[in-house]
Amino acid sequence: MKTVNEMKLSFPSKSCNEAFARSAVAAFVMNLDPTVSELSDLKTAVSEAVTNCIVHGYRRQSGEIFLTGKIFENGKVSVKIRDKGCGIENVEQAMQPLFTTAADEERAGLGFAVMQSFCDAVRVRSTPGKGTAVTLEKLIGTDE
């Protein structure tokens, strides 16, 4: 499918960049005329993915987060969020609702569940020791 627009961002794994990343993605999809709920869903999913890079991927050490956004002809938006952090040993387990390795930091273990619930598709590729890439896909501008 033809890509009509794309963007790339990279930023350090500081928690203040969670707000930056979701706002940047919201601005990127704005000309698709998203509904309030489509925009809020996408922002929430991006926020979860970026938080995972900071809390889990880099375990609060400093690192770089890479975000790419693509808009396709049919209004499909794809956002890929990637870190070069510790990676996930067992992706299936990590995606289980309420599973968390950071309970003492008050993480609810809902990150992937929220991404899956708020997007049309979520793909995770991870290599332990090398990093994790999460791709979120959502159709925008199709809500009546």
Next chain:
Amino acid sequence: MVETEYKNNVLTAYLSGEIDHDSAAKIRTSVDAAAQTLNPRLLCLDFKGVSFMDSSGVGLVMGRYRQMKLLGGGLQVKNYSDGIYRIFAMSGLESLGVLR
């Protein structure tokens, strides 16, 4: 981000703006400090001014529930939007009986 009010043994925290991992940590610090000082019968988290929340908000509520239990008080969560409720519902928070 958070303003607190203490009246009739009830501590109300009026949350505002966006709740994510970054802001949740700041809210938690100031709400816990107030609760430890005042030792209220009830802590009320008011979400009226919250325009965005990710799953960090669930951790914030669950953590305050545990904190208030330790202090011998209760927790109430109110004035949240439908979008916020959708995330609360995914977490099983309803079973704690704190949502109003």
